[in-house]
Amino acid sequence: MFTRRSFLAASAAAGVLSKAALAEEATDVVIIGAGLSGLNAANLLKEQGFKTIVLEGAQQVGGRVRTHQTANGPIDVGASQIGRSYARVIDACLQHGLKLIPEDRDLLKFGAHYKDTWIDNATWSSHPLNKTEGEERSIPPLMMGSRLVGKYNPLQNIDDWLDPKFADYDVSLRTLLRQKGHSAQAIELAALSSPGISIDETSVLRIWQEETRGNLDRRFGAGKPDESHKDHPFGEVHNRSIVNGLTSTSNIEGGCHLLPLAMSKPLGDAVRLNKKVVHIELSSTGGAVTCADGSRYRGRFILSAIPFTVLRKVKISGPSGPSAAQAIATMPYANTARLYLTVDPFWLDDGLPPSFSTDGPLGMFWGIDNHKGTGPHRAMIVLVGQTAREITKKGVEQAVPFLLAELARLRPASAGKVRVNTYKDWGADPLQLGCGFSLAPGQVNSFARTMLEPWEVMHFAGEHTRRNDFGMESAMESGERAAIEIMNRAG
Numbered sequence: 202m203f204t205r206r207s208f209l210a211a212s213a214a215a216g217v218l219s220k221a222a223l224a225e226e227a228t229d230v231v232i233i234g235a236g237l238s239g240l241n242a243a244n245l246l247k248e249q250g251f252k253t254i255v256l257e258g259a260q261q262v263g264g265r266v267r268t269h270q271t272a273n274g275p276i277d278v279g280a281s282q283i284g285r286s287y288a289r290v291i292d293a294c295l296q297h298g299l300k301l302i303p304e305d306r307d308l309l310k311f312g313a314h315y316k317d318t319w320i321d322n323a324t325w326s327s328h329p330l331n332k333t334e335g336e337e338r339s340i341p342p343l344m345m346g347s348r349l350v351g352k353y354n355p356l357q358n359i360d361d362w363l364d365p366k367f368a369d370y371d372v373s374l375r376t377l378l379r380q381k382g383h384s385a386q387a388i389e390l391a392a393l394s395s396p397g398i399s400i401d402e403t404s405v406l407r408i409w410q411e412e413t414r415g416n417l418d419r420r421f422g423a424g425k426p427d428e429s430h431k432d433h434p435f436g437e438v439h440n441r442s443i444v445n446g447l448t449s450t451s452n453i454e455g456g457c458h459l460l461p462l463a464m465s466k467p468l469g470d471a472v473r474l475n476k477k478v479v480h481i482e483l484s485s486t487g488g489a490v491t492c493a494d495g496s497r498y499r500g501r502f503i504l505s506a507i508p509f510t511v512l513r514k515v516k517i518s519g520p521s522g523p524s525a526a527q528a529i530a531t532m533p534y535a536n537t538a539r540l541y542l543t544v545d546p547f548w549l550d551d552g553l554p555p556s557f558s559t560d561g562p563l564g565m566f567w568g569i570d571n572h573k574g575t576g577p578h579r580a581m582i583v584l585v586g587q588t589a590r591e592i593t594k595k596g597v598e599q600a601v602p603f604l605l606a607e608l609a610r611l612r613p614a615s616a617g618k619v620r621v622n623t624y625k626d627w628g629a630d631p632l633q634l635g636c637g638f639s640l641a642p643g644q645v646n647s648f649a650r651t652m653l654e655p656w657e658v659m660h661f662a663g664e665h666t667r668r669n670d671f672g673m674e675s676a677m678e679s680g681e682r683a684a685i686e687i688m689n690r691a692g
């Protein structure tokens with residue numbers, strides 16, 4: 202087992218300890234970031250007798266697991282959905298006494314506003330604007346991306362995306378769809394509706410990683426749900442049959458942020474808030490970390506559990522890095538911005554589909570709660586891809602009035618029937634600068650397989666370092682892997 206004395210001796214020998222060292226705090230592992238990945242690693246290391254300090258730049262723990270308290274109750278503006286196969290997340294909820302409840306969020310029927318025309322999915326196959334060909338004609342516009350992505354997915358196992366035998370698929374979705382002979386309009390609609398950053402900027406292998414993992418989640422259910430009438434690509438149709446005590450999608454009662462909060466409790470004052478890391482110094486035997494407020498922390502190991510969007514803004518000194526350095530510098534991130542609303546059901550007045558996607562700057566409008574009839578419903582305006590990029594440029598002050606005006610333009614019946622609860626643009630959050638990692642075409646082959654190799658004593662966690670899982674479970678997976686790497690290395 203690695204001891205405190207051996208750490209101090211090794212650090213001193215490597216010259217990592219500066220003259221100011223005595224004023225600095227020393228520990229076994231300095232963990233940067235108190236999202237699920239950093240917190241999971243910290244708890245596992247603590248269990249094995251390691252001392253850790255967790256430096257969190259924000260004034261709260263949780264990162265992308267965040268709940269806003271609103272006049273209409275808690276709203277999860279980051280992660281909220283917990284699948285049946287989320288072993289680590291579910292275990293952590295049980296350990297900390299958090300209650301999992303069936304998700305109470307059904308998206309109402311979708312349509313599309315496309316080329317200034319309202320499209321009803323039921324009649325789209327014979328619509329004059331439908332220029333797609335053959336089997337494509339019956340695919341609703343909003344489903345084009347996910348249907349075509351799914352159609353060609355050859356991956357069987359959750360780690361196949363990293364298997365060199367699939368290396369030829371490290372291409373963009375546009376390239377794949379062209380190779381498969383799809384029509385120009387099918388490709389255009391896939392561009393509007395594809396999951397990922399964009400049809401040109403995301404590797405198909407990255408998209409299939411998520412899809413293959415989602416297929417596994419379904420196997421934990423009571424048979425495959427009937428999704429033949431599914432008119433949107435956002436998650437599962439909620440299967441309410443109970444398997445092992447859970448429906449297909451659960452939420453945490455009181456808000457998802459209760460999970461990172463509970464995970465941080467056993468760590469006590471090892472978790473330091475408002476500690477934005479700005480400089481990391483690395484050698485082969487130790488590392489030092491400086492925060493924006495000038496405080497410094499030294500560790501035999503450093504664990505970066507922050508997104509690469511923000512790590513690339515941190516100065517890293519020491520011997521040049523392995524392939525992680527390329528990943529830190531170039532890995533693209535997707536974004537999402539969401540306006541959370543309460544609405545009176547204006548779709549009962551205008552007769553148009555409650556939920557819709559647009560090819561304009563509004564992105565998507567999701568009507569929620571099919572059980573509420575004529576009462577107030579939850580709703581969300583959801584921007585991804587290019588629309589999210591554009592809204593980030595506007596800034597929060599302008600974004601909300603802009604989106605409300607756009608909704609009123611498209612759906613005049615909504616006038617006076619919309620109340621704002623809260624807004625979150627993850628691309629505008631300085632400690633995130635995006636909502637989730639992506640890999641550009643070619644990046645699975647160039648660095649995704651090797652990027653976990655430590656950079657001197659710095660190891661990597663975070664959902665962007667996933668191998669098998671997705672969402673919150675991938676953050677937990679990565680924290681566990683990185684903690685084990687450090688334990689093994691410490692001997």
Ligand SMILES: Cc1cc2nc3c(=O)[nH]c(=O)nc-3n(C[C@H](O)[C@H](O)[C@H](O)COP(=O)(O)OP(=O)(O)OC[C@H]3O[C@@H](n4cnc5c(N)ncnc54)[C@H](O)[C@@H]3O)c2cc1C
Pocket residue numbers: 233234235236237238239256257258259262263264265266278279280281282283476477478479506507508511512515537627632633635636637662663664665671672673674675676
């Ligand atoms: C809108 C949205 C919806 C989602 N929905 C779901 C869902 O329903 N189900 C699901 O499973 N997953 C969902 N996810 C994904 C899930 O939230 C993430 O995969 C997971 O929370 C990532 O955890 P992490 O530890 O990797 O990173 P993060 O949560 O990003 O943690 C990183 C931490 O590092 C801190 N930090 C950043 N820079 C610095 C710095 N320089 N110094 C110190 N600290 C720093 C940040 O403040 C943050 O606390 C969603 C994500 C988003 C954005």
